[in-house]
Amino acid sequence: MRRARLQKRARLLNASEFNRVFDEAVRSSDQYFTVLARLNNIDSPRLGLAISKKRARLAVTRNRLKRIIRENFRLNQHELCTADYIVLAGPKGGSASNSQLSRSLEKHWQKLKKLCAES
Numbered sequence: 001m002r003r004a005r006l007q008k009r010a011r012l013l014n015a016s017e018f019n020r021v022f023d024e025a026v027r028s029s030d031q032y033f034t035v036l037a038r039l040n041n042i043d044s045p046r047l048g049l050a051i052s053k054k055r056a057r058l059a060v061t062r063n064r065l066k067r068i069i070r071e072n073f074r075l076n077q078h079e080l081c082t083a084d085y086i087v088l089a090g091p092k093g094g095s096a097s098n099s100q101l102s103r104s105l106e107k108h109w110q111k112l113k114k115l116c117a118e119s
Contacts, residue, residue: 006074012048012084021048021084026115028108032096033069034088035108039081039116047073048086055089065089068098072105080109081116 012018025036040046049066056062069087093101 004074006047006070010044010046010074010077012046012086017046017084018048018050018086021086025086026112028111028115030090030104030107031092032090032101032104033093033108034090035105035112036086036088037083037112037116039083043082045073045077045080045082046084047077048084050086051089055091056094058094061094062089064098065093065101068101069105072102072109076106076109079113081113083112083116085112 012021021036021038025038028035028037047070049069051062051065053062056065073085073087087105096104
């Protein structure tokens, strides 16, 4: 059985890639997540995660958030514009249910898709 996973080419891997997005980003924010996006020159969207201990104290919580974000991105990446995305945890991200987090991410992807289309 082949496992579905997020490919290495679909991730932001080094500090310079993250800094490029942080410098000039379009922002979408709610109580669970803040998602930053910036168009890239690559033919596919890429994901970066910045889940801090300040927002999710326990490693178990941080890892759960990362799993949910990666899976949601993997399922939606074919509908997204070719941009680099960075997801940061919001103040209530660690205490929300998986379905709340997934719905929140879906809204962010849709909002950023519209903003990218306008650019």
